[in-house]
Amino acid sequence: MSATQPRVALVTGASRGIGAAIAARYAADGWDLSISSRGRDALEARAEELRARGAGRVEVIPADMTDEEAVTGLAAAHAEAFGRCDALVINAGMGQKGAVADLPVRRFDRLYSVNVRAPYILLQSLLPTLRSTAGERDTAKVIAVASITGVYPEPLLSAYGATKAALISLCETFNLEESENGVSATTIAPGYVDTDMSDWLKDTIPGDEMITVDDVATIAYSVSQLSRFAVLPNVVLTRPGSNLHRA
Ligand SMILES: NC(=O)c1ccc[n+]([C@@H]2O[C@H](COP(=O)([O-])OP(=O)(O)OC[C@H]3O[C@@H](n4cnc5c(N)ncnc54)[C@H](OP(=O)(O)O)[C@@H]3O)[C@@H](O)[C@H]2O)c1
Structure with missing residues (x-):
């Protein structure tokens, strides 16, 4: 691949919210993109x-993250379309609120499946x-959107936080296995971000006091600029004031 060819990202959960902002950031830099979520x-x-x-080529590849065949099909369709991947952005995710005392296990299972x-x-x-891709072009990055609740627990978010802690662990182990091949993963662990997912909380915390989708996109874009010699395991983004270590 020539150094002037655009770089390529696959972004899941790109229909709205954080994923849409990350895709927009890559587009503004002229990247090619595959974007995915459920609805075409x-x-x-x-x-x-x-x-x-300003994006180059954009491929639309719908996939439901609860469907194993759809997820492998997404990876295959991206590889077939572009033949490489400079940034895999694992962002599609879902939330669920409830105490350990009463959150039904089937809800935990669905969270685990998607997250x-x-x-x-x-x-x-x-x-x-x-x-x-790393062999041709120095490095390839995985950027996975986790949550601050995967690092610092929050009441009523035990199931959600557990899935995000698992995602952080998965990416850290991935780095131990793959970073010498030039492929490394970074999780981003934000507190509340102003998207549809945090709507339930906006009577308590106004959306315009939450972390912005562009803040998360800035981190995702910056990670994609790192060389193979910089492995960044996890970035925690917290809100101002006394919210340190809280979503
Ligand atoms: N908002 C926050 O406060 C916050 C804080 C920390 C971390 N996060 C994490 O950030 C990520 C993005 O969340 P967001 O706030 O941008 O939420 P959002 O606005 O609700 O967007 C979620 C995205 O994921 C997709 N998605 C959901 N379920 C899916 C499924 N089963 N299969 C395929 N795609 C699916 C949605 O697309 P469709 O519905 O069109 O399929 C949408 O594009 C998530 O992993 C979330 O856990 C959010």
Whole structure:
């Protein structure tokens, strides 16, 4: 690949919120993109916006993260379309609030499926492409959006926090196994970010006092600029004041 060819990212959960902001940041730098989430229509609209912002080629690949075949199919479709991946952004995720005392196990299972199992499948199925990209072009990065609750526990977010702690652990172990091949993973662990996912809380914390999607996109973009010699395991983003160590 020539040094002037655009770089390529696969971004999951790109239809809105943090994933849309990360995709927009790469688009503004002229990257090629595969964008994924469940609904094709929202992705097609997003793809138009990304092209208008300066993206090169944008592929729309819908996939439900609870469906193993769809997740492996997403990795295969991306590899087939571009043949490489400079940044795999594992962002699709879901939240769930409830005490250990009464959160039904089936809800835990769904959280685990979207927030941990799908990232594992994506990492595994895209690994040959990530390795070959690092071989050609110094490095390939995995950027996974976790949560501050995966580092510092918060009441009522035990199931969610446990999935995000698992995601952080998965990426740290991935680094032990793969970083000498030039492929490394960074988790981003924000407190509350102003998106649809945090709507339930906005009577207590106004959206305009939350971390912005562009803050998270700035970190994701910066990680993609690091050389193979810089492995950044986890970035915690907290809100101002007395919120340190709290979502
Ligand atoms: N907002 C916060 O306060 C906050 C804080 C820390 C971490 N996070 C994490 O940040 C990530 C992005 O969240 P967000 O705040 O941007 O949420 P959001 O606005 O609700 O967006 C979630 C994205 O994930 C996709 N998604 C959800 N379930 C999916 C599934 N089963 N299969 C495929 N795609 C699915 C959604 O697309 P479709 O619905 O169109 O499929 C959407 O694109 C998540 O991993 C979340 O846990 C959020």
